[in-house]
Amino acid sequence: MSKVLVIGAGGQLGQCLKVVAERRGITEIVFPAEQDANILNEICLNDLLAIEQPAYVINCAAYTAVDKAEDEVDLAKAVNETGVAFLASACLNNQATLIHISTDFVFEGNKVKLLKETDEAKPINIYGLTKLDGEAAVVGKLPAHFIIRTSWLYSEYANNFVKTMLKLGAERDELNIIADQVGTPTYAIDMANAIFDIIASSSDAYGVYHYSNEGVTSWFDFAKAIxxxxxxxxxxxxISGSAYPTKATRPAFSVMDKSKIKNTFNIQIPYWRDSLVECIKQIKMQ
Structure with a gap:
C-alpha cells in the first residue's frame, strides 16, 4: 500500500487507524505527534509532508466540542477551516491525496429522508458551519481529495457516548436520554477499515462520501442497546431534546445515504448494533 500520514493521530479515529493498520499489516504509515503535525502551523505541515512524502494524508484533526464551539467560534474556525486549508495546500505542494473527515452536522436535519452527498448542506450550529467551511477549503484548493462525512463516532478509545453511558450506567439507577434526535452510530474501527479500503483501491473517484454504520436509531435507543x-x-x-436544552442545536434527523461509498469502493458496512456488540466486547477486555 502507498505511504500514509495521519494528522490528529492521538484522537479517537487516529487511534483506531493505528489498531486497524496493525491488524491489516500496513507498515507504510506515519502517526506523528501533535507538535510535529500542528494543523495551525502551515510551515510545520509543509515541512512534515516534504520529509515524509506520503501518497495519502488522513486528516483526523478537528475541533469537535459542539456546544463549546458556540462560544469558542474563532478556535473552532481555526482548526476546522483555516488549519484544513493549510493542510490542503501542503498536500497540493507535495502531490498527496487528502482524506478529510467531516460530519453529518453540515446538514439542517429537518426532513425525514436519507441524506445524499448532493443534498444541500445547511448547518444549524457553529461546529457544523466550520466543518462545512473546511470542506469548501479542501474542494477549493486540492483536486485530489476524499471528504468523508460520518456521524455519532464511538470506539473503545477516547471519550464518546458509549463510554460515557457505561460510566453513568455503573453510577446511577436512572438516566434521561433524548429520543427525538435520530441518526446512525459509527464504530470508528469500521470507519478506519473503510478508509484503508479507499486507499487500497487506488481510485481517483475524488469527492464527498458518506460513511456510518447501517441502520437508524435515536440516542435513547442507542443508550438502551449499550x-x-x-x-x-x-x-x-x-425525553425530548427541548427538555434537555444545549448551547448548540442538533439536527433532528441526520441518517446518511451510503450507497455512493458502497458502490464506488465495494465496501461492506456492518449494522450498527453488531458493531456495538464488538466494541463493548473490546471495552470489557481492556
Whole structure:
C-alpha cells in the first residue's frame, strides 16, 4: 500500500487507524505527534509532508466540542477551516491525496429522508458551519481529495457516548436520554477499515462520501442497546431534546445515504448494533 500520514493521530479515529493498520499489516504509515503535525502551523505541515512524502494524508484533526464551539467560534474556525486549508495546500505542494473527515452536522436535519452527498448542506450550529467551511477549503484548493462525512463516532478509545453511558450506567439507577434526535452510530474501527479500503483501491473517484454504520436509531435507543449488550441494570427514560436544552442545536434527523461509498469502493458496512456488540466486547477486555 502507498505511504500514509495521519494528522490528529492521538484522537479517537487516529487511534483506531493505528489498531486497524496493525491488524491489516500496513507498515507504510506515519502517526506523528501533535507538535510535529500542528494543523495551525502551515510551515510545520509543509515541512512534515516534504520529509515524509506520503501518497495519502488522513486528516483526523478537528475541533469537535459542539456546544463549546458556540462560544469558542474563532478556535473552532481555526482548526476546522483555516488549519484544513493549510493542510490542503501542503498536500497540493507535495502531490498527496487528502482524506478529510467531516460530519453529518453540515446538514439542517429537518426532513425525514436519507441524506445524499448532493443534498444541500445547511448547518444549524457553529461546529457544523466550520466543518462545512473546511470542506469548501479542501474542494477549493486540492483536486485530489476524499471528504468523508460520518456521524455519532464511538470506539473503545477516547471519550464518546458509549463510554460515557457505561460510566453513568455503573453510577446511577436512572438516566434521561433524548429520543427525538435520530441518526446512525459509527464504530470508528469500521470507519478506519473503510478508509484503508479507499486507499487500497487506488481510485481517483475524488469527492464527498458518506460513511456510518447501517441502520437508524435515536440516542435513547442507542443508550438502551449499550445497557442491554453490556448487561447494565439502569432505567432509561426517553425525553425530548427541548427538555434537555444545549448551547448548540442538533439536527433532528441526520441518517446518511451510503450507497455512493458502497458502490464506488465495494465496501461492506456492518449494522450498527453488531458493531456495538464488538466494541463493548473490546471495552470489557481492556
Amino acid at each position: 445497557f442491554d449488550i453490556s448487561e447494565t441494570e439502569v432505567r432509561v427514560n426517553p
